[in-house]
Amino acid sequence: MMSSVITCFVSIPMDVAKTRIQNWRQPTKPPNIMAMIVNIAKTESIISLWRGFLPYYSRAAPNAVITMVCVDQFHRMYLKFFPVT
Numbered sequence: 001m002m003s004s005v006i007t008c009f010v011s012i013p014m015d016v017a018k019t020r021i022q023n024w025r026q027p028t029k030p031p032n033i034m035a036m037i038v039n040i041a042k043t044e045s046i047i048s049l050w051r052g053f054l055p056y057y058s059r060a061a062p063n064a065v066i067t068m069v070c071v072d073q074f075h076r077m078y079l080k081f082f083p084v085t
Contacts, residue, residue: 001061001065004057004060004061004063007060008056009053012049012050012052012056013050014033014037015056016040016050016052017033017036017037017040020036020040021033021036
């Protein structure tokens with residue numbers, strides 16, 4: 001579960017900036033992702049970069065758990081059918 005928290009914490013600011021760039025409706029060219037992150041941090045607050053953390057984590061945590069369980073089961077099945085000699 002800690003990997004899900006770290007993944008969400010690191011990636012959600014990029015996702016927030018990407019969403020803002022995709023929704024850009026002004027006639028000027030949208031800024032790059034780093035400029036958008038700086039702009040959000042200056043105009044709204046640094047905390048607003050992690051807006052939507054809970055829904056993002058609610059999606060990522062079960063995904064991480066299911067992936068780890070499946071990898072473990074596939075590894076056991078592989079060792080059963082192809083034993084190490």
